[in-house]
Amino acid sequence: MKILLTGASGMVGRNIQDHPSASEHDWLTPSSAALNLLDYRTVKQYFETHRPDAVIHAAGRVGGIQANMREPVRFLVDNLDMGRNVLIAAAETGVTRLINFGSTCMYPKDQQGALAEDDVLTGMLEPTNEGYALAKITVARLADYLGRENPQLQYKTVIPCNLYGPYDKFDPRWSHMIPAVIHKLHQAKQQGLDSVEIWGTGQARREFLYAGDLADAVMRALANFESLPSLMNIGLGHDYTVNQYYEIAAKVVGYQGGFHHDLSKPTGMQRKLSDTRRAAEWGWQPGHSLEQGLANTYQYYLNQL
């Protein structure tokens, strides 16, 4: 297939291109400079010129809590506009297969138990990234509506949990938990420190999926498009405490010191876990253990150094 991959330079896009099965397809991978997804006329023209067989929409304005709180307008409008432009241009030019990326922030904030696909739009959203979440929900619903109006259009949304892996951002100013832990432990090893600080008690539980496993699910989706549910979580289905992430990462990095907790620092949300039963019924499960995923990510980090 000739596949348009938006967001090809991002963490998700790069892991998709690195997947062993990627070579079975021809990829269109324009940067935002070559194809600004915020401009509908440019997007439509691109689809008319290149006529992809399928689209993987992995572009987005993605950021942490601080950025989301500072710029809710940009997070809402940019993600909404990109999604709308890509989906409508695809539909108007007859592209029948499209995979859209959601996010677990689409789920209600006070959800009890694991987050299941049918829970979307059943409660209030987390206020710190509400704009981003509203855009993600709207684009996912748009994908669904387009398919309802024209059953030939198979426009599906996958909802990955938090990701880590190669191409993650390791700069402490922007990094998420796993790259921050790897960077901290690597530095502690280099400096011969005998203790590394963990914020809070470290008892909060987190679910992180190896980005190569998400790429694997996307490849499976391309080969089994009809059976892919229209909305499906792609997660690990189980979680680890923050302390466990530190312990396993320490083994991978080779840091042999101990840990201490700063209880004055915030721990964040206690738990957020995705329900992966739909993905399991579809026949997919993650292939990398946490140790393998961390080892690959650490190798990437060392190569970058």
Ligand SMILES: NC(=O)c1ccc[n+]([C@@H]2O[C@H](COP(=O)([O-])OP(=O)(O)OC[C@H]3O[C@@H](n4cnc5c(N)ncnc54)[C@H](OP(=O)(O)O)[C@@H]3O)[C@@H](O)[C@H]2O)c1
């Ligand atoms: N990373 C995670 O933990 C995670 C978890 C759940 C869901 N997701 C979802 O997965 C998708 C990809 O995330 P990611 O982590 O790969 O993001 P990322 O690393 O921040 O990459 C964002 C991508 O979007 C592109 N982009 C931004 N604005 C654009 C524009 N105006 N026109 C064209 N392209 C534009 C960027 O292209 P340039 O570099 O060329 O500007 C870049 O390739 C997003 O929808 C995100 O919500 C990610």
